[in-house]
Amino acid sequence: MDKNHVSVPEDFKYYDKYQDRTASFSPQPDELVLTMPPASETETAGVSEAKIRSASESGSLNGVSRLNLERGVAVVKVDSEADSIAVTRIGVPADFTNAIPAFKDADGLTRYFLPDEITVQFNQEIDREEATRTISDLGSHVVIEQRTPGYYTIAVPENKDIFEAVRLFNEQPSVMFAEPSEIGFDDAQAPRPNDSRxxxxxxxxxxxxxxxxxxxxxxxxxxxxxxxxxxxxxxxxxxxxxxxxxxxxxxxxxxxxxxxxxxxxxxxxxxxxxxxxxxxxxxxxxxxxxxxxxxxxxxxxxxxxxxxxxxxxxxxxxxxxxxxxxxxxxxxxxxxxxxxxxxxxxxxxxxxxxxxxxxxxxxxxxxxxxxxxxxxxxxxxxxxxxxxxxxxxxxxxxxxxxxxxxxxxxxxxxxxxxxxxxxxxxxxxxxxxxxxxxxxxxxxxxxxxxxxxxxxxxxxxxxxxxxxxxxxxxxxxxxxxxxxxxxxxxxxxxxxxxxxxxxxxxx
Incomplete structure (x- = not known):
């Protein structure tokens, strides 16, 4: 399914209904998260990766640091003299669809949100028909129906940004919580060695x-x-x-x-x-x-x-x-x-x-x-x-x-x-x-x-x-x-x- 074209956010926060807190973020100037359209059926993974890596070394982009081809996500370094927000407003190469900076959260941790997806958990009493109707009525569509009942990864509505979309869905009484769709890298916990001291x-x-x-x-x-x-x-x-x-x-x-x-x-x-x-x-x-x-x-x-x-x-x-x-x-x-x-x-x-x-x-x-x-x-x-x-x-x-x-x-x-x-x-x-x-x-x-x-x-x-x-x-x-x-x-x-x-x- 083609991705919606979304806006560059200007307000980097939303109210987290479940945790009863305001989640605030600071854009990082040196990294962008970019999404890309699905590869064609005839394109091998190697060709697709080579194309993305080449596109990520043009203009103010300075190469891929992390990549998940299956989900169509690349984290790309930004030249030190540039700025991630400015780069997204100028526009990204045609091989990419949407872009958003990496963010630091209130704990100082780096977060990688997809620019064109959010995740939504509906209340337990909301059935699938009502949930998908709400998603459609708000200008979105289901990207992935997760295995958990009532839990969906959905597209950010056309010409909105992820924080705007999260706020929109969190306003719905049928929604338990909504938040950005996030990808994690290198998250395996290294086993602690068995040395006794x-x-x-x-x-x-x-x-x-x-x-x-x-x-x-x-x-x-x-x-x-x-x-x-x-x-x-x-x-x-x-x-x-x-x-x-x-x-x-x-x-x-x-x-x-x-x-x-x-x-x-x-x-x-x-x-x-x-x-x-x-x-x-x-x-x-x-x-x-x-x-x-x-x-x-x-x-x-x-x-x-x-x-x-x-x-x-x-x-x-x-x-x-x-x-x-x-x-x-x-x-x-x-x-x-x-x-x-x-x-x-x-x-x-x-x-x-x-x-x-x-x-x-x-x-x-x-x-x-x-x-x-x-x-x-x-x-x-x-x-x-x-x-x-x-x-x-x-x-x-x-x-x-x-x-x-x-x-x-x-x-x-x-x-x-x-x-x-x-x-x-x-x-x-x-x-x-x-x-x-x-x-x-x-x-x-x-x-x-x-x-x-x-x-x-x-x-x-x-x-x-x-x-x-x-x-x-x-x-x-x-x-x-x-x-x-x-x-x-x-x-x-x-x-x-x-x-x-x-x-x-x-x-």
Whole structure:
């Protein structure tokens, strides 16, 4: 059945009869929901999709981000210099019928309403004949008779808009409620892993739980559960942890180790083995990529990626050895075109050591990503001394947040910070197959390394610069929780879910 041509709404609200509330919405400038006429009987799904994708890249439209061909619905990005409402008023390509912006509701959630349909539930005593007569009398027709008695998806009457149509039907005494017809995307709830201490990993899922005696705030996390519906990692994406080493037999880590093949992974001593001589490196490894769903213990941000621990001395070590370790890792990246390398460095140097900065530059030139902790001196690096090497332009510099979204009291800040992540009371692995809590920007950095690894796992054809851009462009703004620190906590808290949605929206 052909779709009615409808109007662009100007009043974005209606009275919800059933919930006794006014439902109000704000149009989003960067996304449109468009509907399209049914495909012809001779047109294959592939041809139809190609046509829609082509049409969605014309004028101010910037490509499909979500698509349901069966229902004839596409969500399309709008150029940043344009505006969704203005684009709908100008008109959309002929391959589409109607358009409406995506909306934010009063809870700040994004809603995708079809521009030319609403849904109506009639009162129980209203039979089918009376219901369909009312629909017809009001200038509409049934699009789908749902299985629930008296529940219909109907067309918005010609030259009306969806909110106008909802208000019109809600005025009818025979109607229990009417509301926009809505499509949901990526709504599967990722299963919670069975790791026994997952509930203490507030950085991965913050429900407001109390960890180490501190109650968090729901949603202040890196959004891994929803990200894992896309990917939880790829073994060809390797997180290199340059640190104090790793407990090589830890049950949450050992299964994710890359094959060593006799290589010397110890840059602190001549024994060749990167066994952790403390606990810092093991802890960092666990946050980045501990195995999930293996029963006891914890899991990491990217549990199906692999780990390469390189041991350096962080208590009395030589900077030259640290540069060596970075160069070793970037050499692996250069020699392994089928793999992707994320290098995590949760440490500092005492100053601007050229060999380390050169090693970072080399690593990036060779296609790797390099992440450094911002430091735990609690200072503003715009007015106090900066912390090297984290402030280097080719490194991703990570500040730490607590479970309420506030800057950790110890975390350095400044315009040199690129992003922030959970870093207070972080539970992870320690040697002797155990687990414990640690705090520091050292704990924030592997959260970011894990998110970068997930982005690359979703699309290994991305360059390291594209991964960094996706990471930074899809952060959550934390300025409201941190007054007075505008521009000093980077682009915001890393969000794996948003970053992976952006990856999947790429053409």
């Amino acid at each position: 997952f509930g203490e990993l507030w950085g991965l899922q913050n429900t407001g739980q109390t960890v180490e005696g501190v109650a968090g705030r729901a949603g202040i996390d890196v959004r891994v559960l929803d990200a894992w519906t896309t990917t939880s990692g790829d073994p060809d994406v390797v997180v290199v942890v340059i640190d104090t080493g790793m407990d090589m037999s830890h049950p949450d880590l050992a299964g994710n180790l890359v094959e060593r093949n006799g290589e010397d992974w110890d840059f602190a001593a001549p024994d060749g083995s990167p066994d952790d001589n403390g606990s810092h490196g093991t802890h960092v490894c666990g946050t980045a990529a501990a195995i999930a769903d293996n029963g006891p213990g914890i899991c990491g941000v990217a549990p199906k990626c692999r780990l390469l621990p390189l041991r350096i001395n962080l208590s009395a070590g030589m900077n030259a050895n640290r540069a060596d370790a970075i160069n070793f890792a970037s050499g692996k990246a250069e020699a392994s075109p089928a793999q992707r390398y994320v290098i995590n460095c949760s440490w500092r140097a005492s100053g601007n050591f050229t060999a380390i900065l050169f090693a970072i530059d080399q690593a990036v030139a060779r296609g790797a990503i390099v992440i450094f902790a911002a430091g735990n001196a609690g200072r503003d690096m715009d007015t106090d001394p900066p912390q090297y090497p984290g402030v280097h332009r080719n490194a991703i510099c990570v500040a730490a947040l607590n479970s309420r979204g506030e800057r950790a009291s110890f975390s350095n800040v400044g315009s040199q910070v690129d992003v922030n992540a959970p870093g207070v009371d972080i539970l992870s692995c320690i040697p002797s197959s155990d687990h414990d809590f640690k705090s520091g920007t050292s704990m924030a950095a592997p959260h970011v390394a894990g998110v970068c690894a997930l982005i690359w796992s979703a699309r290994k054809s991305l360059s390291n610069q594209e991964v960094r851009q996706l990471l930074e462009d899809n952060c959550d703004d934390m300025s409201a929780e941190n007054p007075g620190l505008d521009g000093k906590l980077g682009r915001g808290r890393v969000n794996a879910e948003r970053a992976l949605q952006a990856v999947m929206a790429l053409s």
